[in-house]
Amino acid sequence: MSDLQARGHEDWLDDVAVYALGAMPMQDAQRVRAHIAACEICRREYALLQPAVGALAESAEAFTPGNGPIVASPELKARIMRTVRPERPGAATVPQTDAPVRRSVAPRERPILWPVYLVAAACLAIALISSISDIMLSGQLKQSQAELAQLRSRTNALASALADRQAAISDVLAAGAKHYPVDNGEVVRSGSRLYIAMYDLAAPPRGHVYQAWTLPKGSKTMAPSLTFVPDAHGVAFVSLPAGAPETSAVAVSLEPEGGSKQPTTKPLIVVPLD
Amino acid sequence: MTEDAVVLMERVRKRDADAFEALYDAYHRLAYGLAMRMLGDASTAEDVTQAVFVKVWSSPELFRTGNFGAWIARVTRNRALDVIRSRTVRAETDLPQALPESESVEDTAFARIDRELVRSALASLPDEQRRPIEMGFFEGVTHQEIARRTSTPLGTVKTRIRSGLRKLRAQLEMTVTT
Structure with a gap:
């Protein structure tokens, strides 16, 4: 070196x-x-x-702005434990008793009497306003629901992609993972999963991409896998869909955009898996 | 304690509230202390601690195995960083990365190490190494920001962080084995 x-x-x-x-x-x-x-x-x-x-x-645990020890308020624990133990089933919030329930009765007030035609007019006006608001609100509600559903779907997709990415990186860093070094990177087998991690990988020529290939056990023909390009720093991290137990080799070649059914250029790497 | 925590987390996965309470009692000072150190405000530090422990209860599968204290510290630091992010108007490129929460710290050598030992190991580092480590970890700033604030070349900051962390590791190892 x-x-x-x-x-x-x-x-x-x-x-x-x-x-x-x-x-x-x-x-x-x-x-x-x-x-x-x-x-x-x-x-x-x-x-x-x-x-x-x-x-x-751990050193922060002892940190004090003054001189006393840091203590969280007892209410904090109570708040958290309320999340964990909300209400025990069967614990009644209203005292129950066999005795008949007695209600306090307020002194009856004298009712206000309205002329019948005024009551009818008021009811009609309320019904009209209510119907118009319902139609408007219903339209707005439908639109908001659609937007919310779309947003929720995007958030779920993003969270799922992030979780996949984190799980993949944890897999690669796992103690039991097997690493097959190649120039500027390696192929990693972790459990039943396979990954390609490359760095300093040149950007493919215009109209081209890198394509991963896997050789199924017992086969002599490489099967096409994912296509990928490195990021701006030359880093590419690919999680292969093929399972490690069924795969005897992994390769990467440069292919036209959209990928190929068979390698059309000499593979950059070919890694036999033992 | 770490072994206990691993066992307790297994029980938390089975929705055992007593196990969760035992974990809270053992680790809330760590989370709260770290949040206080990073945010300097008791009320926000409590909010962060609450968010962390609610997450322990709602997503216990995020902790796989290893050093539970180190994991809870990561989760706390990440939540505190979220607060710092929301408070500042720094560009996205000036914000530090979150520590991976799904990655376990396999090395349990320093699990629940005495805080005074860590403090004295940290204090034994030369200022030029200790300061960037503390700024990077507790103040939620990037190494680039540390370089700017201390008027030190970027490469020097990085090298000092590495040398400092290596020395810290060696000091802690000596403490643990003696």
Whole structure:
């Protein structure tokens, strides 16, 4: 390794420390996370520093603006426990008794008498106003409901995508994951899942994409998998749909946009899985 | 304590409120203390602590295994960062990343380490290393912001953070093994 390359990796290790501390801007963090997933040295450094960062929080427990110990109010626990133990079933909020319920009776007031035609006119006016408001409100309600449903659907999709992404990264960082290094990245097998993590990957020429391939066990023909392009930092992280137990090799090649049914260029990487 | 916490979390997954209460009693000072340190306001720190523990109850599957204290600290820090974000008008690029909550801290060597030991290990670091670590972790600023505030080159800040964290790790290891 040249001095320049060594220095380059020292920079990565410094970035890993900043990432472990949680002080990296969000967009850079993504790049470092992908690198950690693909680089054994940086993964070791991260595993070394992460517990020290975890311990940092313990020092805050003793922090006091004045001199007294930090204490949360007792109401806090009560509030939280109300969420956990809302109302016990069977616990009546109204006292129950076999005795007949006695209601206090207010002295009866003398009723106000309205002429019948005035009552009828008022009822008609109220009915008319109510019908018009109903029609308007109903329209607004339908529109709001549609917007809400759309928003909810988008939020769910985003939350699901984020959860998938986090789960994938946890998989790659898991102690039992098997890593198959290649130039600028690696293929990772974690449980029954397969991932490709690449960094410093050149952007494909215009009209082209990278395509992943998987070789099903017992087959001699590569099956087409996902197409992808690296981000602006040259990082690509791909979760393959094929299951690891059924796959004997993974490859990546450069293909025309839209992907190919069979590799049309020499694969950049071919990784046999044992 | 960590082993206990793992067992308690298994019971929380089965909706055991007593187990949850035991976890609250053992860890709320950690969450509240961290939130106070980051936000400097008791009422908001309580809100954050409440959000954290309600999350423990509503999504216990987010904690897989490992060091529960480190996990709860991450969740708390992330919630406190949300508050800091909502308070400031900083550009998105100036905001630090959230710590991954679904990733377990496998190393339990420092689980529930005595806070005084951590404080003294932190205090033993040279100021130039301790300060950026504290700013990055407790003040919710990026290394770029630390560089600006301390008028230090970016690369130097990063190297000092790394050296400081390595020293901190070594100090804590010495403390734990002696």
